[in-house]
Amino acid sequence: MSTAVNVRIEALAPEFVDRVGMLAEALGLPLAGEAEFALQLGAGGLQLQELGPEAAGPVRVDFLEGAVAHRRQHGGGNGQMIAKAVGIQSGVRPVVLDATAGLGRDAFLLAQLGCRVTLIERHPLIGALLADGLGRALVDPEVAPIIERMDLRLGNAIELIREWSAEPPQVIYLDPMFPHRDKTSLVKKEMRVFRPLVGSDDDAAQLLQAALELATHRVVVKRPRKAPSVDGQPPGYVLEGKSSRYDIYPKKALKAR
CATH class of the missing domain: 3.40.50.150 (Vaccinia Virus protein VP39)
Structure with a gap:
């Protein structure tokens, strides 16, 4: 079952700000604040990034590469x-x-x-x-x-x-x-x-x-x-x-x- 963790959403470049805002509303995620993970949108698509000094790299779905x-x-x-x-x-x-x-x-x-x-x-x-x-x-x-x-x-x-x-x-x-x-x-x-x-x-x-x-x-x-x-x-x-x-x-x- 899912567990409670803090996740925020953020744009990796200015051109993605509007789409991130829509995603934030749809998923009920904050755009700022302390978090353990960040859902990030950039040129490579959507990715989930662990935050912190020993964070692993981002996880994304990629069927092309x-x-x-x-x-x-x-x-x-x-x-x-x-x-x-x-x-x-x-x-x-x-x-x-x-x-x-x-x-x-x-x-x-x-x-x-x-x-x-x-x-x-x-x-x-x-x-x-x-x-x-x-x-x-x-x-x-x-x-x-x-x-x-x-x-x-x-x-x-x-x-x-x-x-x-x-x-x-x-x-x-x-x-x-x-x-x-x-x-x-x-x-x-x-x-x-x-x-x-x-x-x-x-x-x-x-x-x-x-x-x-x-x-x-x-x-x-x-x-x-x-x-x-x-x-x-x-x-x-x-x-x-x-x-x-x-x-x-x-x-x-x-x-x-």
């Missing part, structure tokens, strides 16, 4: 473990609901591989970063077709799933917040920013149950490799990697259309 671009160009396609977990195979591109979207990287990968993906993010600041990244990527001619397969919804995933009125997704993908033990500086930086903001997903068991009731074909839960299953509920089967695994709760087989 960096790790996401490298994964898009060299990621291994349908052979990647997440692709196998959600059921991608020859002639099968399931409709996926990513109910814990975060920075949108897994959703982007699935969309790149041809799935239509609905993303849900409940924390307003993370949602703002995600919306900004999607918007910037949409103007890139190479990446825009991928972004067009992604639909962002903001709100509590449990409530949105329980109130779902559209056609149910075939697959629901969950990646509840857990303490990452990866030693990369990128992960450390993001967890250092995310953890105070969003806390831990203490309602992961309720989310899993809601997902199992809505998904037509399977629910997939990403977990640390040695962590217990969510709420002690054993999956039908598991795909295991070096540091993480995918718990798969099958309901019925995915078939080519």
Whole structure:
């Protein structure tokens, strides 16, 4: 669940002042004052910056450069473990609901591989970063077709799933917040920013149950490799990697259309 931290919003250049004012009103953030984090808008888009003498670098959503671009160009396609977990195979591109979207990287990968993906993010600041990244990527001619397969919804995933009125997704993908033990500086930086903001997903068991009731074909839960299953509920089967695994709760087989 989210935790209470002080966040202000600021423009990194004068031409962004008006947009920052609108964002401040929409997100309920102050434009000045003491804060632990700053939501900043500049030429590179929206970013979340930890403040203080030992602050980590900014966190932003970028589908055009960096790790996401490298994964898009060299990621291994349908052979990647997440692709196998959600059921991608020859002639099968399931409709996926990513109910814990975060920075949108897994959703982007699935969309790149041809799935239509609905993303849900409940924390307003993370949602703002995600919306900004999607918007910037949409103007890139190479990446825009991928972004067009992604639909962002903001709100509590449990409530949105329980109130779902559209056609149910075939697959629901969950990646509840857990303490990452990866030693990369990128992960450390993001967890250092995310953890105070969003806390831990203490309602992961309720989310899993809601997902199992809505998904037509399977629910997939990403977990640390040695962590217990969510709420002690054993999956039908598991795909295991070096540091993480995918718990798969099958309901019925995915078939080519």
